[in-house]
Amino acid sequence: xxxxxxxxxxxxxxxxxxxxxxxxxxxxxxxxxxxxxxxxxxxxxxxxxxxxxxxxxxxxxxxxxxxxxxxxxxxxxxxxxxxxxxxxxxxxxxxxxxxxxxxxxxxxxxxxxxxxxxxxxxxxxxxxxxxxxxxxxxxxxxxxxxxxxxxxxxxxxxxxxxxxxxxxxxxxxxxxxxxxxxxxxxxxxxxxxxxxxxxxxxxxxxxxxxxxxxxxxxxxxxxxxxxxxxxxxxxxxxxxxxxxxxxxxxxxxxxxxxxxxxxxxxxxxxxxxxxxxxxxx
Numbered sequence: 001x002x003x004x005x006x007x008x009x010x011x012x013x014x015x016x017x018x019x020x021x022x023x024x025x026x027x028x029x030x031x032x033x034x035x036x037x038x039x040x041x042x043x044x045x046x047x048x049x050x051x052x053x054x055x056x057x058x059x060x061x062x063x064x065x066x067x068x069x070x071x072x073x074x075x076x077x078x079x080x081x082x083x084x085x086x087x088x089x090x091x092x093x094x095x096x097x098x099x100x101x102x103x104x105x106x107x108x109x110x111x112x113x114x115x116x117x118x119x120x121x122x123x124x125x126x127x128x129x130x131x132x133x134x135x136x137x138x139x140x141x142x143x144x145x146x147x148x149x150x151x152x153x154x155x156x157x158x159x160x161x162x163x164x165x166x167x168x169x170x171x172x173x174x175x176x177x178x179x180x181x182x183x184x185x186x187x188x189x190x191x192x193x194x195x196x197x198x199x200x201x202x203x204x205x206x207x208x209x210x211x212x213x214x215x216x217x218x219x220x221x222x223x224x225x226x227x228x229x230x231x232x233x234x235x236x237x238x239x240x241x242x243x244x245x246x247x248x249x250x251x252x253x254x255x256x257x258x259x260x261x262x263x264x265x266x267x268x269x270x271x272x273x274x275x276x277x278x279x280x281x
Contacts, residue, residue, distance in 0.1 A: 001070060003164055003196050004032040004055055004086070009064035011050055024050040026219035027064070032198065032212075034163065037190045039207040040200045041230075042216035043241035048200050051216065052168045055198065056088040069163060084113065086198075087157035089167040093149035102144075102152055103128065103137040109160040120159075127158040130193065131185050147178025151185055158189070164196040165189070171203060179203065204231075204245045208266045215240060232264035247271050 011025040025047045032038050042048040053059040054066050057073040066073040069085045090096060099105035106127050110120045128134045131151040141149055150170055157165055167186070171179040183206050189195045199206065207213055213230045215223035217240040223230055231237065231244050234252045243249070251265035251274065261274045 001067065002031040003034040003069050004030075004198070005065075005067040006030050006051075006054070007065045009051075009054065009066060010062045011047075011054065011059060012062045023219050025054070028216075028219075028221045029064075030214060030221060030224065032164075032196065034196055035190070035194050036211045037187065037197045037209070038199065038212055038214065039210040040198065040214045040216060041202070041204075041207060041242060043202070045218075046216040046240075047219040048216045049168050052088070052166050052198065052200050055164075055166050056086050057082045058088070080113075084160055085162055086164040086166055087160055087162035089150070089153050089157055089165060089170050091169045091172045093146065093153040093170075093173075096153040096156065097141045097149060100140055101137075102133065102139050102141055105141060105152060106155045106159050109156050113160065123159040123161065124155075127155040130158055130189060131155045145178060146174045147181040150174065150178065150182050154182070154185060154189075158193075158195075162195070164198065166198045166200075168200045169202065170199070171201065171206065179206070202242075204243055204248075208245055215242070217241075227266055228264035230264075231266060234263075 007029050009025050009028045012021050012023050015022050028051065040048045040051065050059060054073065055068060057079055060074055068082045071078045071082050073082055097105050098108055103124050106124045107120050110123050128137055131154055133151050133155060136144065136148065141152055171182050174182065186197050186199065187209060190197045201207065208227050210227055213225060213227055214221055215230065222240060231248045234244050237244055245266060247268055248265050251261050251271050255261040265271050265274060
């Protein structure tokens with residue numbers, strides 16, 4: 001069994017304004033293995049954020065089952081075990097920052113878990129080092145950039161020592177520099193600390209280095225595979241209201257014009273290699 005297992009998950013909610021029941025997640029089944037870097041893609045309203053909240057037990061299934069590290073999310077007695085296993089980082093880092101000093105903010109989670117004081121500060125040191133924010137430990141979070149704030153929010157989750165981190169569009173409010181900082185941090189944590197990463201995003205370039213991509217549309221899981229497999233399906237991806245990475249789009253257009261280029265080009269280097277001497281012929 002993987003670290004996250006979802007079987008026939010359905011989630012309905014009541015739209016009071018429209019006075020109707022809406023199906024946010026429609027019979028989704030998937031499995032995520034420990035140590036993977038997973039990206040979940042989907043346009044607004046596709047169900048991807050609702051799916052993330054089920055993994056962190058912030059939502060409960062209407063039907064179906066969600067297991068996190070073998071624990072069923074409906075088991076109320078194990079709810080904090082689930083949330084310690086799968087930490088959650090949200091879109092706006094300001095919503096997760098609670099202290100007036102960076103190191104105190106990172107310590108907040110372990111303190112609530114009644115971790116001994118010496119162990120708390122060991123974890124804080126380790127977490128700040130993991131996101132390269134040690135030099136800012138005595139700063140006010142209010143004086144940090146958006147990317148730095150998000151790295152502090154991630155450090156706060158790391159200090160709780162989760163096996164998995166679920167991030168719901170953590171770069172949506174950041175500039176390109178901040179987005180790059182956060183994504184590099186996540187890949188470092190995945191490779192060096194073996195933390196499972198589940199990243200929900202609408203930035204296609206953030207998905208190209210994933211181990212596996214899941215695509216949501218209208219509450220359904222409509223595609224899953226490696227980045228190359230997913231982005232080889234340019235027209236299908238566009239039909240879900242999504243784009244593909246710019247270099248993938250360029251490769252696709254060149255292939256449509258008659259050049260012999262493989263599907264699913266993900267990087268500029270891949271495109272140059274695929275082109276070879278064709279453009280000069």
